[in-house]
Amino acid sequence: MKAVVQRVSRASVSVAGERISEIGRGLMILVGVVPGDTEDDAAWLAGKCARLRIFPDDAGVMNRSLLDVGGEVLAVSQFTLAASIKKGNRPSYIGAAGHDLAIPMYERFCELMSGLTGRDTLKGRFGADMQVELVNDGPVTIVIDTKNPV
Secondary structure (H helix, E strand, O other), X not given: OEEEEEEEEEEEEEEOOEEEEEEOOEEEEEEEOOOOOOHHHHHHHHHHXXXXXXXXXXXXXXXXXHHHHOOEEEEEEOXXXXXXXXXXXXXXXXXXXXXXXXXXXXXXXXXXXXXXXXXXXXXXXXXXXXXXXXXXXXEEEEEEEOOOOO
16 A cells, blocks of 8 residues: 655545535545555554654654544545556556455555544545645655555
C-alpha cells in the first residue's frame, strides 16, 4: 500500500458539488492499493499513520502523534499513487490494484484507523470524481510505501 500523509488544520471532500466529508485538525491520507497488498500492509500502514510524531509539542517540536493530539482522519482512495512514469509523459496505472482488492483494502485501512483513534475515519467516495480541499499545516507531508519503508 502507498499513502501520502498530510498534517492538516482542515480538509474536506466534495462530490458533484456536495461536501461528503470534512475534518478539522488531523491527517488527510491519500491511500493507494497495489496488487499483492494484504491485511498486514493495511495494519502496518494504519499503525504507522496513527503513531507518526508529526504534531508539535508545547515547545513546537514535532513530537506528538495523531493519537496524542486526538486528531481526526480523512482517508481518500487514490489509485494514481500507483502510477508509473517510466515511459513517455502519460502515466500508466496498470500497477494499481483492481476494485476487487482495492475496495476491501481501502475499507479495511479505514476500519483499522478508526479502531486505533477511537473515532470515525471519514472517507471520500471510492471511484468518484472528488474535489479535495485541505490546508496543509506546516506544511508536513510524508510519503509511505509498505513495500519500501524508507
